[in-house]
Amino acid sequence: MRKTIIIGTGPAGLTAAIYLARANLNPLVIEGPEPGGQLTTTTEVENFPGFPEGILGPELMDNMRKQAERFGAEFIRGWVTKVDLSKRPFTLTVEGTGELKAESVIVSTGASAKYLGIPGEKENVGRGVSTCATCDGFFYRGKKIIVVGGGDSAMEEANFLTRFASEVVLVHRRNELRASKIMQDRARANEKISWSLNRTPLEVVADETGVKGLKVRNNETGQEELIEAQGVFVAIGHTPNTKFLDGQLETDEAGYLVVKPGSTETSVPGVFACGDVQDTKYRQAISAAGTGCMAALDCERFLEAAEQAAVTSR
C-alpha cells in the first residue's frame, strides 16, 4: 500500500511529486496516456518563470520528472481506468498493472482541448494551429489569425489576440453565437475583428512553411471558401479528464472537479485535485504547478492528521 498516488504527469502532478518526494512520502506517479502532459505537444514555452530564453515544452517536462525522481518519486506507465474512493485505503485500477491501494490520492489529469477533427488540424498544432491564445498569441505579431468558436472563450481569445495580430477573423458554423451578450458586444466593438459566420470549417490549409488558411463551407450558398491566415486558434472548449472517476468526486456541470475554495480538497477527504482538471479559468503550466504544490502540502497535512488520529485511538 502507498501513502499517496499521483494520477498524471503534467506540471501539476510532477510538482506535487517533487514536494511529496522531498517530504519523504515516496509518491507513486501514474503517467497516463500522455506522459509529461500537454506541454509535450508544444515547442517553445516562453512564459514559465526561470527560463529567460524560453524552453522547449518536452525539455521542461523532462526536467520536472528528473527533479521528482531525484528525491525518490516512482513512476509507472499506464492509465487509471477505475477508482473506488468509497473507503480508505482507496483502490485504483491501472491498465497493465492491476489494483493499487493508497491512503491518499492526487488527481492531476488535466483538461484536453477540443479539436474540430478536420484534416490539417492536429498535424499543424504548434505550426500555426493553437488552442491557447495566452500561450501562443505572442508568436503572431502582425499576422492575420482565425479564431474558430462561438462561445465566451472564443470571444475572449479573439479580443486578446488583437493585441498582436493585424486582423482576427472569427469563424463560427452558425449565425448565432453562444457567447454572452457582453462578450459579443466587446468583440463586435473591436475594429480588428471581422466575422465569418455560418461557415463550417473543412480543412486547415498548410504547406511546409506553416498554416496558410482555413477552408470553410458557406452554409448559405454551399460554396467552399478559403480564408487566408497564418494562424488558426481553435476555441471550442476543453474536456476535463474525469470520466474514469465515474462521478465519485463532485464536479461542475462541465465535468471539472470542484475543490474547496483556497485549497485542493475535493468532496472526498484524502483525495486532492490540482492543475487544469479543477481549473476552468487559468489553465496555464505555472498555475497547474502552483496548485500541484498546494495539493502536495494539503496531502501531507491530511496524512499527518490521519496518523495522529490513529495513534490517539490506539
Ligand SMILES: Cc1cc2nc3c(=O)[nH]c(=O)nc-3n(C[C@H](O)[C@H](O)[C@H](O)COP(=O)(O)OP(=O)(O)OC[C@H]3O[C@@H](n4cnc5c(N)ncnc54)[C@H](O)[C@@H]3O)c2cc1C
Ligand atoms: C499546444 C499547447 C501549448 C501550450 N503552451 C503553453 C505555454 O506556452 N505556457 C503555459 O503556461 N501553458 C501552455 N499550455 C497549457 C498547459 O500545457 C496546461 O495548462 C498544463 O499542461 C496543465 O497541466 P496539468 O498538470 O494540469 O495537466 P496536463 O499537462 O494536461 O497533464 C495531464 C496528465 O494526466 C495524465 N492522465 C490523464 N488521464 C489519465 C488517467 N485516466 N490515468 C492516468 N493519467 C492520466 C496524462 O497522461 C498527463 O500526464 C499549452 C497547452 C497546449 C495544448
